Amino acid sequence: MGYIGYRIGLSTKAALRQTGRQVGSLSRSYATTSRAIIYSQYGEPVDMVRPYEHQIESEPKDNQVLLRLLAAPINPADINQIQGVYPRRPAFTTKLGTSEPTVAAGNEGVFEVVKTGSKVTNCKPGDWALPGVSDFGTWRTWAIAESADLNPITEHSNLTPVQAAMVSVNPTTAFQMLREFVDLKPGDWFIQNGANSAVGRAAIQIGRMRGLRSINVVRDRPDFDAMKEELTSLGADHVITEEQAASREFQSTIDSWTQKAPIQLALNCVGGKSATSISRKLAFGGHLVTYGAMSKKPLTMGNGQFIFQNIHAHGYWLSEWARQHPEDKKKLERDILKLISEGKFKTGPVTTNKWTDGQTEEEFGETFKKAMQASLDGSGKQVMVYE
Amino acid sequence: MGYIGYRIGLSTKAALRQTGRQVGSLSRSYATTSRAIIYSQYGEPVDMVRPYEHQIESEPKDNQVLLRLLAAPINPADINQIQGVYPRRPAFTTKLGTSEPTVAAGNEGVFEVVKTGSKVTNCKPGDWALPGVSDFGTWRTWAIAESADLNPITEHSNLTPVQAAMVSVNPTTAFQMLREFVDLKPGDWFIQNGANSAVGRAAIQIGRMRGLRSINVVRDRPDFDAMKEELTSLGADHVITEEQAASREFQSTIDSWTQKAPIQLALNCVGGKSATSISRKLAFGGHLVTYGAMSKKPLTMGNGQFIFQNIHAHGYWLSEWARQHPEDKKKLERDILKLISEGKFKTGPVTTNKWTDGQTEEEFGETFKKAMQASLDGSGKQVMVYE
Numbered sequence A, B: 001m002g003y004i005g006y007r008i009g010l011s012t013k014a015a016l017r018q019t020g021r022q023v024g025s026l027s028r029s030y031a032t033t034s035r036a037i038i039y040s041q042y043g044e045p046v047d048m049v050r051p052y053e054h055q056i057e058s059e060p061k062d063n064q065v066l067l068r069l070l071a072a073p074i075n076p077a078d079i080n081q082i083q084g085v086y087p088r089r090p091a092f093t094t095k096l097g098t099s100e101p102t103v104a105a106g107n108e109g110v111f112e113v114v115k116t117g118s119k120v121t122n123c124k125p126g127d128w129a130l131p132g133v134s135d136f137g138t139w140r141t142w143a144i145a146e147s148a149d150l151n152p153i154t155e156h157s158n159l160t161p162v163q164a165a166m167v168s169v170n171p172t173t174a175f176q177m178l179r180e181f182v183d184l185k186p187g188d189w190f191i192q193n194g195a196n197s198a199v200g201r202a203a204i205q206i207g208r209m210r211g212l213r214s215i216n217v218v219r220d221r222p223d224f225d226a227m228k229e230e231l232t233s234l235g236a237d238h239v240i241t242e243e244q245a246a247s248r249e250f251q252s253t254i255d256s257w258t259q260k261a262p263i264q265l266a267l268n269c270v271g272g273k274s275a276t277s278i279s280r281k282l283a284f285g286g287h288l289v290t291y292g293a294m295s296k297k298p299l300t301m302g303n304g305q306f307i308f309q310n311i312h313a314h315g316y317w318l319s320e321w322a323r324q325h326p327e328d329k330k331k332l333e334r335d336i337l338k339l340i341s342e343g344k345f346k347t348g349p350v351t352t353n354k355w356t357d358g359q360t361e362e363e364f365g366e367t368f369k370k371a372m373q374a375s376l377d378g379s380g381k382q383v384m385v386y387e
Helices: A012-021 A076-083 A161-165 A170-180 A198-209 A224-234 A242-246 A251-258 A272-280 A303-307 A318-324 A326-341 A361-376 B012-021 B076-083 B161-165 B170-180 B198-209 B224-234 B242-246 B251-258 B272-279 B303-307 B318-324 B326-341 B361-376
Strands: A031-039 A050-057 A064-074 A110-116 A128-131 A142-146 A150-153 A189-192 A213-218 A238-241 A263-268 A287-290 A299-301 A312-315 A351-355 A382-386 B031-039 B050-057 B064-074 B110-116 B128-131 B142-146 B150-153 B189-192 B213-218 B238-241 B263-268 B287-290 B299-301 B312-315 B351-355 B382-386
Touching: A031 A142, A031 A361, A050 A142, A050 A361, A064 A128, A064 A161, A064 A361, A076 A361, A110 A161, A128 A161, A150 A326, A161 A326, A161 A382, A170 A198, A170 A263, A170 A318, A170 A326, A189 A198, A198 A213, A198 A224, A198 A263, A213 A224, A213 A242, A213 A251, A213 A272, A224 A238, A238 A242, A242 A272, A263 A272, A272 A287, A272 A299, A287 B303, A299 A303, A303 B287, A303 B312, A312 B303, A318 A326, A351 A361, A361 A382, B031 B142, B031 B361, B050 B142, B050 B361, B064 B128, B064 B161, B064 B361, B076 B361, B110 B161, B128 B161, B150 B326, B161 B326, B161 B382, B170 B198, B170 B263, B170 B318, B170 B326, B189 B198, B198 B213, B198 B224, B198 B263, B213 B224, B213 B242, B213 B251, B213 B272, B224 B238, B238 B242, B242 B272, B263 B272, B272 B287, B272 B299, B299 B303, B318 B326, B351 B361, B361 B382
Parallel strands: A189 A213, A189 A263, A213 A238, A263 A287, A287 A312, A351 A382, B189 B213, B189 B263, B213 B238, B263 B287, B287 B312, B351 B382
Antiparallel strands: A031 A050, A064 A110, A064 A142, A064 A382, A110 A128, A128 A150, A299 B299, A312 B312, B031 B050, B064 B110, B064 B142, B064 B382, B110 B128, B128 B150
């Protein structure tokens, strides 16, 4: 399936390239077949999502852009949204042609610009594009979008689709958290838990670029030494276990590393005891920033930590910042992609899951559900790739 | 005992007034008998403190000031300090003449200036004086202090000693918390627990003066209606119980009061579930400020409150602010005393405990310990008054 404007036996990629050059009235009457992962009510994610094949207009009008998916990851926030436990709810509509109101799921990914409407100025066929708004619906093979809702990536020759697909949420979150709460200077320390998460890895690398030093907490694990080596290779100064982070005795080791320099920032994506542990490492006046809750445990802190240690606890929600500063968000994504293309920033390990036009609609759906289940099982980051 | 420069049968007060006028070489050789509540190690407060009678120089030199106690309250922080659980520890010395290092306890109170050294310019006999530094040792009947360590109150004709003795800690804390975290405008709402505490009552009144509106949480109690009436008379807009604050159903009542105007500030002196309750009333981006922990329970908040509601949790420790801004603190105390003298601010209910020169040293100690025990038992605010 895929782009069917040219039913002349071209592979989709070839058709895509050709389409990229041929914009005009000739193809006005054609439609494009798109497949999407949609849902119509909240609940257990694997039960709620279903594949949906539909035709979309292949000729973008005015400010519209015809997009073809390159790659889209499955993030925890996407899953929480389908579970109905995410505070931002997408709009259910019938605009995809469903009989009941539905929404195309997925919030992150990268598309290729296939055609542009006559009034589009910010991108051209062949460019890549990231969603520039929330709830874009990235788990679909083709889409018509408003050009204003996109962040076009004009220069992508040194990037892979998977790299570009994963820049919007995690590296940007890390980048923002390292600058929004404390004015850290080169040589300053921060501490984080879940340090091997996508945000954690990004924070290590961004911190290192800025000359910051980091103490990185990961779960106790059999392959701790390998993990330590991996994170150290990204720029982590120290990698420790949750057990070490919770130990009062271990504080002297940390003191020897930092020479008792104040740790003013702690990044928390775990919650529970792990959050308490890293908050105790903070100096007077330090800031604890929560951006995740992998342990699903609430955050507990002694009153004295607030009153006498003057600790400040905050949360960070990138979506809200992006809503308020859409252009800053777009620029940040482009900046980070530039770092990636220059080899200065590494994206984390992923498992790719292929969508192809050779799959039936059912196979398309099953491929996705298998990836989603792997994501729910904690089997690492899953990315859908459309070839 | 007391000031014994004039052993001529004058009452202490008369002697004090006379001394206030006679400064010079005539009395240079006299000494003053002072009694203090001292301790030399941390532990159970009633067991640790003891009375101590000693002579002090009655002729202040250079920048010194001879002070006579008027009144001093017993605050939770004083008790915590003796327990050794307060983060700021006073300096144990032998300067009072004890054989082992000790410290005079008490951090808040008001003295009368009896005599001033030749270089003192900031106060004169007859003025009152508040401690201008931490760990002053207010639980003593007479003292020699550096004039720079005092906050002189020149105009006190409309003030009682008890009013002046209690301005340094609680009203100042309330005043600062209402201005340091959120730029509240007239008509804005705040919420607080422990609303019948000294800080709570101060926040109600200071808030009202600024045109703020308050929702005040107090413990469920048999005399709730009387408490509600009392706090309302101070300016509380609404007074509710902990049970109501914790109830999800009660939210609609609060919404009807506020017309869903955002509550941006919550003041917490309880901790535990009470803190969680009031934090849930906060609007997006709101601030929870902890200044006490009456429940002795840690503060627990959902990760989502931080991430998605953008709640900020802080603590407030007046001592630290005072250490950094000693002159601001002094001015704030004078401003609040002016409000009190104008009848615009009411200090809360207290129990007074009298120290007199007619008491033996042992009676002096027992009077204090009885008051301290009442304070530990939760029998309301205890104030020592020296007559």
